[in-house]
Amino acid sequence: MDSEAHHLETLALREQFDTEDQQKDASTLGMWVFLITEMMFFGGMFLAYTLYRSTYPQVFGVASSSLNLPIGATNTCVLLLSSFTMAMAVRSGQLGKKRAVIWFLIITMLFGLTFLGIKAFEWTEKFQEHHVPALANFHLDGTPLQGQAKLFFSLYFAMTGLHALHMVVGVGIVLFIIMETARNKYSPKYYTPIDIAGLYWHFVDVVWIFLFPLFYLIDRHIGR
């Protein structure tokens, strides 16, 4: 057994662990557990959404169809592309190709920023269309039920806003990993942080995979 309690600490093996494998397993498990906390975090909002959508299907349908479908779909594709490049970055990490890691991460980050840019554009659109529930000039055409329409847009802003916040954090993490990679911190033996950052990024993608149909697609036909 490992009687050497005070072995030298390295990044790949911190002092509380015995072996690299143990550390890697622990980090991965930790990330997955963190992701389910994130899932429950979004879950509360999904409950609110489900309740109000099922209570006011008509208004929510009308509100849904006021969202910009081409832009939403484009953004979904952008995010999926970023997930792909992220997966490629992790793969390059496994293979120890440092330059490839950096490039894939940079592309991932750019896709992420593109997503945020498009999102920002969509939000500005909402301001122009008077679809912002906090403002006095709120109005949604096609339904007399302005209160319930406000509920839809409150949820829209809360959920896409929270998602966007996660994207911003994700971009920050990717940036950090890029810098660490450039400093030669990782190797095929120790690429856990890239892996973990990847898990986070994909998770945020998965959340969007659900937000997209829920807000943009379901009952879209009602509006027309």
Add this chain to the structure above:
Amino acid sequence: MDQHLEQSAHAGHAAHGEHPIDSVRTYALVLVVLLCLTIATALVATIDLGFFNIVVALGIAVTKMMFVIWFFMHVRYSTTLTRLVMVSGVLWLIILLTLAFADFATRGWLNVLG
């Protein structure tokens, strides 16, 4: 059950070496599938299928999610424990939704207000 649940961590980690590295082809294929599904779901949304709009939209979303976690998130190489963690997350979300709806959905029954 995962052997980790039965053995101590130290004894069990031998089983976890590196998992195989996927080929670029795999990832590229997954990407293509995901993009196609996105386009499909967006197109379907423009036709009126009534209730089935919801079914299709969510069905496709779940499929896309499965692709992402299975390939991109390497769940196909992961331990039972990781899968257990995931499944329990989903299960808890379901608990939250169903028991809350046990209230909302039955409010009007019996014609009693409140």
Add this chain to the structure above:
Amino acid sequence: METAAVLERETYLNASYGLKSWLLTKDHKRIAVLYFITVSIFFAIGGAFAGLIRLELLTPQADLVSAETYNKLFTMHGVIMVFFFLIPSIPATLGNFFLPMMIGARDLAFPRINLLSWYLLIGGGAFAIFAMVSGGVDTGWTFYTPFSTSYSNSYVIATALGIFIAGFSSILTGLNFVVTVHRMRAPGMTWFRMPLFVWAHYATSLIQILGTPVIAVTLLLVLCERSFHIGIFDPALGGDPILFEHLFWFYSHPAVYIMVLPGMGVINEIVSTYSRKPIYGYVFVAFSSMAIAVVGFLVWGHHLFVSGQSLYAGLVFSFLSYFVAIPSAVKVFNWTATLYKGSISFDTPMLYAFGFIGLFTIGGLTGLFVASLGMDVHVHDTYFVIAHFHYVMVGGTIMAYLGGVHYWWPKMTGRMYPEDFAKLSALLVFVGFNLTFFPQFILGYLGMPRRYHVYPPEFQVLHVLSTAGATVLALGYILPAIYFLWSLRYGKVAGSNPWRATGLEWDTPSPPPTHNFDRIPVVTHGAYDYSHIPGEEIEVG
């Protein structure tokens, strides 16, 4: 001779000096100490509020504070006690300190995250304290909408933000424990050789992970609604205020098990040690923790029986509520059975454990009252509920916490506390507690509503009893604060295993060295192996 050993050996306490070495430490034991100091301060603050509440209720009229102030008092009492004291109390102090040691690990899996958790608690606490000093908050600890979102004129946002941040502290602690238990066990430490304390904390952590995010997002929605006037719970827009209650209690009911499960874990260790026997029905007790954690998520609607929730949902939630009672009952019976044919000593921790068993039983049984639909309609939001939850939280968890702190004090500090004073304080707490809260059951059944600042005069007698009890209770709490401090300097030096207990934490010197063990132990038998009585000392290596 012993003193010399303590002084010369390197321990986690003397490994390095200076404030910085504490504030930047990654050692789970030092972080536990930081937490201990923090939650003690919060307890004193929350207790001070309780004192003012009890003083005000001495008479039926308003004579000490205004209605507004009173509302702020009980709100901040509840908020501080629940989110900043009781939830972190046992897990973040005793759990942090002993969970890694009990499974033979050098530290938690993520020491930096552990430190971050403490800073998050401090950060959240800072917001809460800021809210308190700048005017307080008056929503009740439950933050029901639309009062909290649209009507209250107090510092709701700062307080909710504080709880939000502290919530992440709790989540990260839970995450750390789960990963540690899965991945850091010493060779030979199988799941069913783990002490039940570890099982209890594992179950607690699952609740923290799965439940806390929901309260976080709920408070976030309240914040948004309050600051941006978007309406998620606003009835004027067609929103449903009961949705808030569902989201709130989805966390806050399981949270009561975050509060009590670690306490139950402590009781296992104490009862076993002072009866020199393994816990009767180990496997059942272990699984009962898990059962409580899981089933605890299915019953939240029992707080909503009269809220306007549907009849059928009420039915389901009442039914399910009884399923959590059974694992709790299993625990109580198994502890009692452990005493049978034991070799029982009456050291202070054991007195607290007896107190816990008795008071938790009463608290839990009155939980059965309120879980019964027809009954709850009458006693909901009365002092009956107040008494119920103080019995489980104060009579239960705080008893366990005090018991645990006494039990492990020698291990944490290397010093013994003064036994006679400790026994006196245990007695004061038990008597004071019952005098404070038992009358409240009667008050509640008579119809005295909670959160009342003035009340009809016929309730006064019972309120006076309650206030008198609170005074005794306060003495019982202040006494340990004094003698623990005293013992740090003057206490008898404790050996590595003063109670002759089993468990890996007693296999290492007191106080333990930085990495807990001079050599990672190899575990060859289950917890609580009393086939021979462990020796008083181990050689200091």
Add this chain to the structure above:
Amino acid sequence: MGTQLRLLPEQASTIAPEVDHLAYYLLAVSIFFTVLIFGAVFYFAIRYRRRADTEPPQPQHTGLALEIAWSVIPFGLTMIMFGWGAEIFFKERRPPDDALQVYVVGKQWMWKLQHMEGQREINELHIPINRPIKLMMTSEDVIHDFFVPDFRVKQDVVPGRYTTEWFVATKPGKYHLFCAQYCGTNHSAMTGWVYAMSPQDYQEWLAGGPTGSMADAGARLFDDLACGNCHKPDGTGRCPNLTGLFGSTVMLADGRTVKADEAYIRESILNPPAKIVAGYQPLMPTFQGLVSEEGVVQLIEYIKSLNPPLGQAQGNPTQTTVPAREPAAAGAPPANR
């Protein structure tokens, strides 16, 4: 009452003794287990106290039978608690059809009550004994709770919807009324009295009040708000005829049906577009902000009064605005969200 110490509140309603009996059962189970646990702990602690520090421990094995016994027996006992409690709860929640209705509006920090006969009270409620009283409650601001301990009844009063509570008082007397849901600064002052009176006294009390009934007040309001410009009694025009509406089943434009109860009528007035009657245009303006919650309940009473006397019983419509395809039964969209 004075300040003497009491242990039980007065039993002043028909449900009170039932709740108390359940409490006795719960108490008995609790005392039994408390005594059992305390007794066992004390007995074992003394009997097996440590006599010497080296005393050898006595190992002992888990008894499966014991574990099962002490799980199953308590479980059985709790199922009785559940069943009994549920039975009382359903009784408490389902008012009989012939109950005398009183409207309650909660507001920071007072109770406003209206009787059908037109009496209006603040923080006081006068009722006859031995007659089911049904409270139809809503709130103008935050959540309140109407609690009468001596009747063992309590129900939250939620803004935006109606909740109900009912009881039969059995003893004449004066009983506490409390607001039991925290509602802000003067929550503890949102109290009052319920006066239960013999039927004769109650009639006298009624006689002392104003002449117009609630429906009359509603009729005046109906005029003031010019509802009648559209809703003509003969059913002409572009608006549904309100006669016979209450209790009927209404077919909506989107194909759903709803039962025309208080919640539906309230919604029709405050948020008309939410449910459009089949065959009509969404022309009706919202009266949100123009009419108070008290006004709304008066209008409801007026609309109820338009029903021909024979069709008094709810759920037995003599006439429907639109022929109902099916009664609003279980599964139909809940009307009272």
